[in-house]
Structure formats: structure tokens, C-alpha cells
Amino acid sequence: MENNIKKIAIFRALQLGDILCAMPAIKAIREFYPQAEIIFIGLAHTKPLIERFKCTDQFVAFPGYPGLPEQEFDPIGFETFVNQMREKEIDLLFQLQGNGAVVYEFLNILGAKRVVGFCQTIAQQNEDLMCYPEKLHEIDRHLALLNHLKIAYSNDEIFFSTLEQDEADFKALKSGLKPKEYICIHPGSRGKWRQWPVAYFAAIADFCKERGFEVVITGDENETDIAHELAVKMKYRPLILTGKTSLGAISHIIENAFALIANCTGVSHIAAALKTPSIIISMDGEPYRWGPKNLALHFTIDWNLNPDYKFVLRSVIEMINMNQSGLALEKPEEKERSVKKQELLH
Incomplete structure (x- = not known):
């Protein structure tokens, strides 16, 4: 060019x-x-x-x-x-x-x-x-x-620019959240067909509470109904921040979270960019296109090929155990072999 x-x-x-x-x-x-x-x-x-x-x-x-x-x-x-x-x-x-x-x-x-x-x-x-x-x-x-087009590039990593205002927006929420002591659950997405069943999200959220994490439900103002539906299905009370956060606040929340569990939607890419561990459930059949590329931090589950709640739960357990011990997640092919050997069901 x-x-x-x-x-x-x-x-x-x-x-x-x-x-x-x-x-x-x-x-x-x-x-x-x-x-x-x-x-x-x-x-x-x-x-x-x-x-x-x-x-x-x-x-x-x-x-x-x-x-x-x-x-x-x-x-x-x-x-x-x-x-x-x-x-x-x-x-x-x-x-x-x-x-x-x-x-x-x-x-x-x-x-x-x-x-x-x-x-x-x-x-x-x-x-x-x-x-x-x-x-x-x-x-x-x-x-x-x-x-x-013969345009050179030096980096292929996804990234997200953070601003000082992001922390200010977060503090204005007065949420009381402490870094790495909470897990974000994001049940919404732009299309309902891309949303994992709310009852499954609720069960995963309850498990995270039982492991000692605060559960934060995130989403935009259009996802308020699904957030409250999730909360109703839970045994424990989550912190609902759906519809209350600016882009800056949600990026700060995700950056400081222990992990994100979500559908394959916009926040999954924020987590990937900010290197927050995540479990992403892909409902659109294109995990190769949209799933996070860093397999050491993130695991994408193709629900169309593997519609197994227990597999998701085992993945969440492994993510928590690995990141609490400072280890990386196993690669998908290694995970498939290891989860068959483990009885980590809740």
C-alpha cells in the first residue's frame, strides 16, 4: 500500500x-x-x-x-x-x-x-x-x-484500553467488591438463541457462592429481566449490577474479577483482552471464530457439540482450582482426557 x-x-x-x-x-x-x-x-x-x-x-x-x-x-x-x-x-x-x-x-x-x-x-x-x-x-x-494488502502488523493480541475514569465509575457503584473475590456471571446476549439456559447459570452461580466467591450478575439495561430471572432461580443472593454499569465500570469489574462465566458475547472479549480467566459457552456454533484465543486462561465450550451441564461444571471447578493454585487451564484436548478421569461433580 x-x-x-x-x-x-x-x-x-x-x-x-x-x-x-x-x-x-x-x-x-x-x-x-x-x-x-x-x-x-x-x-x-x-x-x-x-x-x-x-x-x-x-x-x-x-x-x-x-x-x-x-x-x-x-x-x-x-x-x-x-x-x-x-x-x-x-x-x-x-x-x-x-x-x-x-x-x-x-x-x-x-x-x-x-x-x-x-x-x-x-x-x-x-x-x-x-x-x-x-x-x-x-x-x-x-x-x-x-x-x-501488504500492511505490516506487529501484534495479533486482542486488547482493551482502560482509563482512569473506569475506576471512578466503578467506585461510584459502591458495590463493596474486592479484587479477585468475586466471579462475574453474564447470562445475556444480543440474541436469545445465543443464551445458555438461565437455570444452568443459576446452578453454576450457586456453586461459585459455595466456593466462597461473591457472585456478580452483569449485563446492560436490556438484560435486566434475565438477570432477575437468574437471581430468582439461585439459592443464594447475588449482587445484581445489570443495567447499572458504564462501559468503563464493567471493564474495571471484569479486570478485577477472579473469573467470568458467560455466553459468547461482548464481555467475553473484554475478559480476553484484560486477561481475566473465563468459561465461555458458545451457542452459535462458531467457537473457532469468536472464542478467546488464549487457551491457557479461557475455555470455550461448544454447546451445540457438547450440551452437557456437568461438563461445564467440571470446567468451572478446574478453572477455580487452577487459578487459585496459580496454574494455567489445560488445553481443550487435554481437558477432554482429564475430565473423563475425574469425579468432580457438584
Whole structure:
């Protein structure tokens, strides 16, 4: 890629986990073009997330487009958006949304001199477009695109930028939580089909209480109902922080937790980035794509292949035992062998 680029736009109008998985690539773009102005085009509510990384210079809210489900299409806002982007005279636009089935219809009218990113088929692939690789982790998928575009990168680790304000937001909750003495349980996710049964989460939460941990139920304001349903099913009383935390507060809570137990959703990527041990239950059949990559700290369970509550419980027990003793989790293939030998059922 040429280095006389003055203005870059990056399009990824998706949610928390999607953005975190793309950040290693976005950081690499920033490092490869240190003098360029970089504009991020995303969903309006992700602006604070993007700004905390300091990898971009400007945020433009995406008004939606037909065929993209993340946000309702605003025709008037879209016209304003197109004019706004054309005025910026973008030199290089990165399409990081997906395989390009819909987005090039409007990206190509934003006036960028060059549009690069993913395409659907090998026949469409050229020096600017790479055929969307289906069987890669989401982090590696975007780094593969950078390789295709000959953009160097130095690190493939997911990361999360913490701010001083995060601790202040946490202290404002007056939760009384002490570092490493609590386990976060996150029962929600954006789609109900991606949610592990609440009764199982409740049983796991009760086990954590019996092991001496405070249990903290986390989630956003849209997940209040499932949080209270979980609490009702528990024998012990948890601390419910669902709907009460800012992004900064929840990141501080996860960073200082003993562990996170959750569906495969945005907070699982925060835990991965902050190196908090986790058990992640994948309900979408794509653990290879979204599960944490550091298998020494995190264990992802593909519920579609192994719908066994006792296996999850044994994994939680092993995680607690390993991290209390300062050891790492076993690799998945080792775990499969070892759990068959153990009778650690609650």
C-alpha cells in the first residue's frame, strides 16, 4: 500500500465484540499510516468505545442501510452521511464489515479514491479485495486482510484500553467488591438463541457462592429481566449490577474479577483482552471464530457439540482450582482426557 495517504476511513458498524476483534487490525492501520487522519464509521453507541482506543481521529455515526440488520435505515440521515463523507475526500476506505454482499452498494458512492476490504468470491479478488476467509478467528480474519494488502502488523493480541475514569465509575457503584473475590456471571446476549439456559447459570452461580466467591450478575439495561430471572432461580443472593454499569465500570469489574462465566458475547472479549480467566459457552456454533484465543486462561465450550451441564461444571471447578493454585487451564484436548478421569461433580 502506498504511504502518501492523508485520509482513511474504516467501516465497521457492528457491536462491542465485533469491534474488539477488529482492533488489532485497526491498530496496525494506525501504525502503518501514522500521519494519516483516520475516520471510523460505526454505530452511534459505539463512539465511546472507539474513542478510548485512540487509534482513530474522528467518529462518524452510520445511519443504517437496507440489508444491514444492526440499525434501522434512516434515508434522510443516509443522504446527509453520504454528503458528509464525500466532503472529506477520503484517500483509502477499509471495508471491515463482512463479506461485502451489501456494503459496496453504498461504500462506492462515498467518494473514496480507493476502497479495500473483503469480497464474496475468489473471482472478485484482486489487489484491493480479498475473498472472505470463512474458517478463521475473527481477529485473524482481519489480519489476513492486512497481509493481503501488504500492511505490516506487529501484534495479533486482542486488547482493551482502560482509563482512569473506569475506576471512578466503578467506585461510584459502591458495590463493596474486592479484587479477585468475586466471579462475574453474564447470562445475556444480543440474541436469545445465543443464551445458555438461565437455570444452568443459576446452578453454576450457586456453586461459585459455595466456593466462597461473591457472585456478580452483569449485563446492560436490556438484560435486566434475565438477570432477575437468574437471581430468582439461585439459592443464594447475588449482587445484581445489570443495567447499572458504564462501559468503563464493567471493564474495571471484569479486570478485577477472579473469573467470568458467560455466553459468547461482548464481555467475553473484554475478559480476553484484560486477561481475566473465563468459561465461555458458545451457542452459535462458531467457537473457532469468536472464542478467546488464549487457551491457557479461557475455555470455550461448544454447546451445540457438547450440551452437557456437568461438563461445564467440571470446567468451572478446574478453572477455580487452577487459578487459585496459580496454574494455567489445560488445553481443550487435554481437558477432554482429564475430565473423563475425574469425579468432580457438584
